[in-house]
Every structure is written in C-alpha cells, then in structure tokens.
Amino acid sequence: KNEVEQSPQNLTAQEGEFITINCSYSVGISALHWLQQHPGGGIVSLFMLSSGKKKHGRLIATINIQEKHSSLHITASHPRDSAVYICAVGNTDKLIFGTGTRLQVFP
C-alpha cells in the first residue's frame, strides 16, 4: 500500500463542473503539495500547505492534519485544466508522491 493514496485515479468532467480530487497519507509530514503535470510532461507546483485552506484562482486546496487527508477542488472546470494532478507529502527532506489523478475536461 502506498504511503500516499489518491482518488479517483481517472476523472472525466464536462466544462463548468466542480471537481474534487482526494489525497490520504499515512506518514508524518511537514507539508502537503499539489502538483500538476500536463501531457507535455513538465511538473508545476500548485500549492504547498500544512494547515487549513489555500485558494488560487479557480483552485482550492484544503488539508485536515488530524484525518491525514487533503482535497483539491477545481471550480468552473475548463478543458485547459486537463492534466495529471499529483499529491505529494514532504517527509524528511524528500517528497513522497501519490499515483496521480488523470483529469480530462471536455467542452
């Protein structure tokens, strides 16, 4: 069993839908990261959080430290949001990654 689990593995949505991706972890963490990887392959850091909630444009990330759970929400989804979203936890100077959620948003 992975130390960082994401669900769902694959997600399809119609443009405009509200999207939620979940992440659970079983190790101690210093921070949790949400990353985005487009088909071209580059990885972009979306959020780093250790408590509460952060918002950036249409993206919202929340974390519950007691429950060891985080969610990434996308409001008013758009085809350009299509990508793989990866949850990663900071643990003793390294990142431990989830297996990613492949999101496809159709017009």
Place this chain on the structure above:
Amino acid sequence: DTAVSQTPKYLVTQMGNDKSIKCEQNLGHDTMYWYKQDSKKFLKIMFSYNNKELIINETVPNRFSPKSPDKAHLNLHINSLELGDSAVYFCASSQRGGASGNYGYTFGSGTRLTVV
C-alpha cells in the same frame, strides 16, 4: 529565465552505454533532487543534496552516481545503462526550512531517457 533547467530533454542510447544528465537552478535554493518517473507515471525520490552534501540516497543501484559541484548544480551520471533505466528523470530544487519542512519545490522539465 528558466528556474530549473535540465539537459538533455531527450536521450536515446544503447544498453551498456554511460550517460549524464545535467541540472542547474538559478533560484538560490540550497537543496536539489533527482526524481524518477516510471512508465506508470509514478514519481520516486532517487537522491537529494543540500549545499553539495548528499542527504538522501534511496536504494538506487550504484550505477547511478550524482555529482554536485556547487549548490546550483546537480548532475546524474548513469553507468552501464539497462533497459529498465528507461524513464523520465526530473530534477527539482527547494529551500530547506528545517523543522517546518522545505519550502516550495520547483521542477525541471524532465529528461526522457530511452535505453534500446
């Protein structure tokens, strides 16, 4: 200006060859990493250097040898390449934050290595 740059972007080579991937960051970060992304897109830490000192070496075959000439550079040399080494290798950097953990990570664009 590219913050974390890796070269080359693509590398196709024959089994048994030796190859290097270079990484440079201009963010002033003190920690650099190599991550490997396998065919199932799963990312895993290989090495981490802090101020040129190796701090993480995650059960990687000793055919892989990282070298950090200074804190802005972390190169990866691979000897005797095998088919199973085919993957995408990502360099990343961050600033070490001590007990509060590292500050945000910045990734390079990846090097797709194909061993034939």
